[in-house]
Amino acid sequence: xxxxxxxxxxxxxxxxxxxxxxxxxxxxxxxxxxxxxxxxxxxxxxxxxxxxxxxxxxxxxxxxxxxxxxxxxxxxxxxxxxxxxxxxxxxxxxxxxxxxxxxxxxxxxxxxxxxxxxxxxxxxxxxxxxxxxxxxxxxxxxxxxxxxxxxxxxxxxxxxxxxxxxxxxxxxxxxxxxxxxxxxxxxxxxxxxxxxxxxxxxxxxxxxxxxxxxxxxxxxxxxxxxxxxxxxxxxxxxxxxxxxxxxxxxxxxxxxxxxxxxxxxxxxxxxxxxxxxxxxxxxxxxxx
Numbered sequence: 001x002x003x004x005x006x007x008x009x010x011x012x013x014x015x016x017x018x019x020x021x022x023x024x025x026x027x028x029x030x031x032x033x034x035x036x037x038x039x040x041x042x043x044x045x046x047x048x049x050x051x052x053x054x055x056x057x058x059x060x061x062x063x064x065x066x067x068x069x070x071x072x073x074x075x076x077x078x079x080x081x082x083x084x085x086x087x088x089x090x091x092x093x094x095x096x097x098x099x100x101x102x103x104x105x106x107x108x109x110x111x112x113x114x115x116x117x118x119x120x121x122x123x124x125x126x127x128x129x130x131x132x133x134x135x136x137x138x139x140x141x142x143x144x145x146x147x148x149x150x151x152x153x154x155x156x157x158x159x160x161x162x163x164x165x166x167x168x169x170x171x172x173x174x175x176x177x178x179x180x181x182x183x184x185x186x187x188x189x190x191x192x193x194x195x196x197x198x199x200x201x202x203x204x205x206x207x208x209x210x211x212x213x214x215x216x217x218x219x220x221x222x223x224x225x226x227x228x229x230x231x232x233x234x235x236x237x238x239x240x241x242x243x244x245x246x247x248x249x250x251x252x253x254x255x256x257x258x259x260x261x262x263x264x265x266x267x268x269x270x271x272x273x274x275x276x277x278x279x280x281x282x283x284x285x286x287x288x
Contacts, residue, residue, distance in 0.1 A: 034060040036283030038250075042085055043275040045259050052228075052259065052274060053085040074105040082213070091261060091270060092226055093219040099125035103139075115145040123163055126216040134216040134225065137163035143172065151178040155188060163214050190231070205236040211254065223264040230257040232279055243287065250281040 035058070042053030057080070064075040078101035086092045103121040110116055121139040124131065143157020155174040162168075174188035182197040193207040212229040234252030241247065257274035 031062055031065075032285050032287040034058075034283060034285045036248075036281055038279065038281035040254060040277040040279050042087075043257075043277045045270065046273045046275060048088075048272065050088040050091065051085070052087075054228075055083040057081045057083075070109050072105075072107040072109070074107075076103050077101070078103070080213075082215075090221075092217065092224065093221070094127055094215075094217050094226070097126065097213075097215045097217070097226075098128055099123055099213060099215070113147045117144070117157075118142055125163070125214060127218065129218045132216075134223070137161070137214055139163060141172070152176070159189075163212070201240045203236075203238040203240070205238060205250075206234070207236070208233045224269070225260075225262045227260040227262075228258070228274075229260075230254040230274075234279065234281070236281075245287075246285045248281070248283045248285075250279075250283075252279045253277075254279050 037055070037057055039055035040053065042051040044051050059079045060076070062074070062076045064073070066073045080099045080101075082097040082099075084095055084097060086094065101121055101123045103119060105117065105119045107115055107117040119139075119141040123137040123139070124135050125137060126135045128135075139159070139161040141157055141159050143155060145153055145155055147153040153176050155172070155176070157172045158169070159172050160167075160169045170189075172189050174186070174191070176184065176186045178184045184195055186193045191207075191209045193205060195203055195205045197203050209232055210229070211232040212227065214225060214227040217224050217226055232252055232254045234250045236248050236250035238246055238248040253276065255276040257276060259270055259272055259274050260268065261270040262268055
């Protein structure tokens with residue numbers, strides 16, 4: 001149970017990924033490579049005739065983990081390639097965008113019940129035609145985990161990010177509750193996940209979370225920042241194929257979608273809602 005806290009944090013920051021095992025040991029679950037393909041169909045930016053459609057390939061892998069007597073350190077890598085259909089090339093002339101996350105987690109076991117942590121996650125996102133300070137975004141979480149029982153723990157902290165919003169700072173509270181031997185519930189701010197093990201090899205996972213990315217791009221018209229935001233709900237079936245392999249299929253809905261495009265001087269060229277859309281994902285995990 002003690003190492004479930006960094007597991008949840010890396011899952012939130014690295015993956016936002018519904019592949020999670022029943023085991024409580026951090027190394028057995030985090031020592032895995034994950035690959036997924038997801039997408040949503042073309043939908044219209046409200047008030048315009050411009051359409052946007054997305055297909056994304058995501059690779060997630062741990063890089064390093066060390067546990068001392070009181071201090072622990074973990075690092076991971078997340079790569080995402082986005083194939084985009086944007087019908088108005090005068091606004092945004094891009095078809096392939098990329099992002100790399102490199103989350104670093106430092107944790108101190110203060111007592112048997114209390115753990116303190118610092119997570120820093122830099123992201124490099126754009127078309128990679130040119131890389132400068134505008135290509136980088138940052139997420140920082142300072143928090144604590146307090147375990148009240150073998151089945152329940154609280155999370156407290158503060159979050160600062162420049163990726164989902166330009167300069168978002170907010171308090172955070174959440175909990176993880178093992179409802180039964182076959183089910184658990186995780187709530188962390190806007191992130192919600194409920195997992196029910198139908199059999200030893202088949203899990204049903206229901207979830208909701210904010211989904212958003214910000215890319216720095218360049219084309220013939222100059223530099224532009226492109227941001228997508230949405231809230232995503234999903235239902236996932238995960239098949240655990242032995243100890244090392246798992247596959248998943250997920251479907252859901254994205255709503256409260258928003259598109260923002262800014263010029264090099266920070267002027268908003270587009271700041272509009274995007275029509276809701278269905279969402280799908282298929283993934284595979286290999287555990288070492």
